[in-house]
Amino acid sequence: MTKLGLPENIAEIWDREIVRVTHDLPDNPLFSDEALTELVANNPDAVREIATMDTSVEDKSRWRASDISPDDPQGLFNAVRSGALWVNIGHVGGRDARYQKLIDDIMDQIDDAVPGPASYSRQIGILISSPRARVYYHADVPGQGLIHIRGEKRIWLYPGHEPYLKPEELERVVTAVTAEEISYDPSYDAAATVIDLTPGTALFWPLNWPHRVVNADSLNVSATVEYHTPKTRRHFAVNYANGVLRHGLGVTPRSRAIGGAGFWGKAAFAYACRKSGLARRLLQSAKGA
Template identity: 35%
Template sequence: MVFASLLKDWTNDDFLTLERGVILAQHALAETGLFSDENLARILDNHPESELTISTMGDDPTRFDWIEGERNGASGEQIIRLVHEGKLWLNVRRILDFDREIREAVDSIYAELESRSPGFKAEQRSANLLISSSTAMVPYHVDMPVNMLWHIRGRKRVWVYPHFDLRFVSQTVLEKVCAGELSEDVPYDPAFDRFALVFDVEPGQLLTWPQLTPHRVQNLGGFCVSLSTEHKNPRARRRINVHEANYWLRRNCGRFCRSTSADDWKAYVKQALIRGIRLSRRLTAGKAKDQFVYSKAFKIDLDQPNGISMIEQAQVVIPRELQTSGSES
């Protein structure tokens, strides 16, 4: 499929601000016809179950009660109906690997961004298709790659907090996230909200921010669909490597490294260190270190009024850092 420009009414400032600040801009993904209920059901039927996250949650953003579940044989059409009727959040991961038309659309977007934004480079591209109920919410978290939220259906409210500010995510928590010891969910305090930029995002709008910026999402109404694209480049990879190296030095050498810069000479030394450690792990263990994942606590159950049932004896594991409010120092 050949796409005309999927970026609408972008200014020079928008292109110059990529990865440096927060941008709210326009796009035309909703006009491609790729995100109808029928096509979403087809995508779910063709997508590997191992790359699909089905979640539900409570109503209180100060209480971490996010749980993940099993598909349990439900068809794409049945799952889409449950999202319309219930309180579910779907993350269709690595969609570019399994849907050619969406991959072509995303490649078209990135090609235009790279051609019009000086110095912008999107390597290691990936995308997750987010499908969620009208009352669903996503807890306070960071994304390790550079993240761009292309909103397509429904309405969302997004709180975007100051980036690279340790008042909102502590250095030790960021280190654990980048080292795979924690998920990307991080401790939240309602007092953070007075420092946030708040956006009510409509279909056809893009919201993006610098790497590792904390944010949270509350759906405002309607069946919500967004495409979350992610990419890395040398600087983004180096920033993750610096945090992981700091974690390794703290844990194994008792050294607390305050510098989190991705640009000074220390960053290159730390990157070389952690790459060597990863290589050693692969040679000795035969694989890379696994990222933290949540266990499955419920399953889709079409016989239940809310469409889900809890799995007997399933243990819901909440990381210690998320069991109390406020940031870890």
């Protein structure tokens, strides 16, 4: 069982503030070079993205796909050590049950400490990134955590409201009109919480909070956690419905409430749009904007 160190007040701060956690995964052989190379060798299609970037500037236009292939795992890892690369291995638990057991164990311990419905749809991903690599300013859709295992990195976390997170930009991410990137201004840094992550540390933060990451001069290995709760699903539903209304129908939403008759109407609308394919058709023009 993974040994976690949870804050004593986790029940009060969960989903309201940044939660700092300690863990013993740096000692887990599942994150050794040999194990990660084997994971990629057995599941090259699990590598969602191999990207490179300009490590000197916060500019999402400098993020681009690399021409390196996951079909040569050893060559990939050698390139990560010497280049400016970010490798995202997704849905790892679905490829190897040992990783799913690990993340379920971690989330079970957190659920036991936090009142309310348990988390579900838990997924673990693995990020392998070069010295000085960076991930530009973005926001994620599901509940999110970052478990740091090897190397050192710095993360900037920003409040999940305007101006740091604009509703129309979040809607574009939720509806997949755009990827996770949202607009960044250096002035936002005055409101950021800046945390240095070292092996054996982890963070969980409130839903959709924007963040960006810069590695220190070391190869980094981290595990990402994605999960849902009834609350996160409600937020997804209302942002999805609002996104279809705003970007597909040209109607400005008036509410982001996750309760009441208005919410349930939007939840039904979002479900119908997704299941019927109507959202895809309505949003097609927005993707080219």
